[in-house]
Amino acid sequence: MKTDPDVLSTDAPQCDRCGRCLSVCPVYSVSHVETDSPRGRTDLTSAVTSGELNPGPRFFEAVDRCLLCRSCAVACPKGVDTASNVLAARAEVSRPHGPGARLGEAAMDALIPHRSLMSACVRTAGVFSRLLPADKAGRRHFPEYLPQMLSGRGVPPITGRPLQKRLPSLVPRSPGSPNRGRAVFFTGCFYGLVDFGPGLAAVKMLCDNGFDVLIPPDQQCCGAPALFSGRLKSFKTVLRKNLRSLAAVEGPILTACPTCASVLRAHYPEIAARMGGPEAEQAKSLGPRVQEALTFLAGLSSLSLPGSTQIRSAAVHQPCHFVHAGGDPAAVADLMRKRGVELVMNGETACCGGGGVSSLKNPDLARELGSAAAGKIAASGAEVASAACPGCVLQIGSHLGKAGSNMPAIHPLEILCPIR
Ligand code: SF4
Ligand code: SF4
Structure with a gap:
């Protein structure tokens, strides 16, 4: 090495x-x-x-x-x-690569540092995804006859226009709410480009609770797929771009994706320190400002939760990156109680195996862990499954569908703040 x-x-x-x-x-x-x-x-x-x-x-x-x-x-x-x-x-550690792996790496290096290109690819994928078969809950999957990496794999609901095209870059606090200053929202790729629901719910909850929410227009992917695949050059490119976008603006930096939160909080300072230069200091001050949105909201005094939900009970899966990177499972339970939703399960499931890069490389392992977590959740009798992570929602939803369950899987923010 x-x-x-x-x-x-x-x-x-x-x-x-x-x-x-x-x-x-x-x-x-x-x-x-x-x-x-x-x-x-x-x-x-x-x-x-x-x-x-x-x-x-x-x-x-x-x-x-x-x-x-x-x-x-x-x-x-x-x-x-x-x-x-x-x-x-x-x-x-350099390794022998076949043409498929080289193509995958080239695609990642092209997409990760270029948000507009990634957005165009996601929208194109959204058109083709409508051709895939759907289960009883409307979730789409790749057909089982495809190669193992894709066979039966769940496909996220690609909701068309990116979150940043649906909202202005500065969303003012809701009328009548107390003025709590500014919060910065980091959308992440999934909730920014693929499924806008949890991001929109997070922004609305922040505005309802007195924050002017800035969504920096030049933010990029956090770089997790590149970092987790060993593509450090691409990771450092987005790290620099995100530091330019986020370091200069004031306020807590919040995101609905715990993987983004853990990468910005922990990996940016760690890797930027080794890079040296101005990025090291910027990342060091940025890290502590980053928080997963649910935990941040639960910590507010006099939380306001306008509206109501039709959902009465939920089985909550606690994602690994949420639990081990600063998220607070008790915060989710607290928010659900405030919303009047019964938690029939909270964190009793082990890792669902849905981590993006790993699950693609190890489909057997992902299937075994995913079906175990989904089986436990399906048996709970809850109305919905919920997890504060896009990978877990996709993985658990996909395996619920495979087990014949029509239980929806959604982010807790969509229960707390129903917007669609
Ligand atoms: S999969 Fe196992 S070795 Fe890897 S981080 Fe998790 S507990 Fe550690
Ligand atoms: S838990 Fe024990 S065996 Fe595992 S890495 Fe730590 S010291 Fe080693």
């Missing part, structure tokens, strides 16, 4: 092999194979870093099967962060 000061180094020497992380790793819970465990992955990345081991197919498989959920980092008494070791390995 070459050493690049811009990426993360491995911290395997701190591991004392206690094994606690094995009990929380969703991948190990399925395979029970040591190289699928956090301890095994950390051992392997350490051996490759030190030159003891030449990376081969088994190494790349172990690195690619990590879902980056960070459950192991929370459980580890020594502070070993296997997900960071895995990210470093994905970025630094």
Whole structure:
């Protein structure tokens, strides 16, 4: 592994092999194979870093099967962060690539740093997605006969015009609300370009609670797909663009996507510090300003929740990136109670396996974890399934459909603030 000061180094020497992380790793819970465990992955990345081991197919498989959920980092008494070791390995260890993988990487490098191109591709995909079969709840899936990476995979509801075309860049607070100053809204790609519902609900709730909401027009993808795939050059390009867009404006930076929140809060300062220059200071001050929107809203004094919902009960799945990156599961429960929705389940499901890049590379694993989470939710008897993450909503909804359930899967913001 070459050493690049811009990426993360491995911290395997701190591991004392206690094994606690094995009990929380969703991948190990399925395979029970040591190289699928956090301890095994950390051992392997350490051996490759030190030159003891030449990376081969088994190494790349172990690195690619990590879902980056960070459950192991929370459980580890020594502070070993296997997900960071895995990210470093994905970025630094060169591997043999077939034409399909090279094409995928080229597409990612072209799309991630160019929001308008990504938007055009999403809208085109939206037209074709209407040709796909739908389940009882209207969710569309790729047909089962396609190659394993796509077979049966859920397709998000592509809602046409991007969020930023539906709202002005500065949305004023609602009439009669207390003046709480300005909040900055980071849409993320999914809620900005694919499904505008949760983003619109977040902005409305912020305005109803006295915030003027700025939606910076030049914001980009947070870069998570590039970072998680080891495409650091593309990641750094969007990091610089987003810092230019967000660092100069005042106010808390909020997003409905916990993956965006975790990347902006944790990875921007970490990687910008290694890049040096003005970005290091900008990212250091930006990180603490970023928060997942539900947790922020739950922390407001005298929260106003205008309107009402027809939904009476929900089974809430707590996404890994929400739980392990600053989101507060109790905040979701609190908001639901205020809205009068009964939580028949809150966080009893394990990782759903829906993480975008990992689920594409490991469709078997994603299916097993997805059907387990959806099965538990379907059995809860709740009216809707809910998760504060676009990947989890898609994955759980898709597996509910496959199990013959017409239970909808939606973001909690759409329950709290029904707008469509
Ligand atoms: S919990 Fe931490 S110290 Fe224990 S085996 Fe896992 S990585 Fe090593
Ligand atoms: S980040 Fe999650 S999937 Fe990866 S090794 Fe840790 S617990 Fe397992």
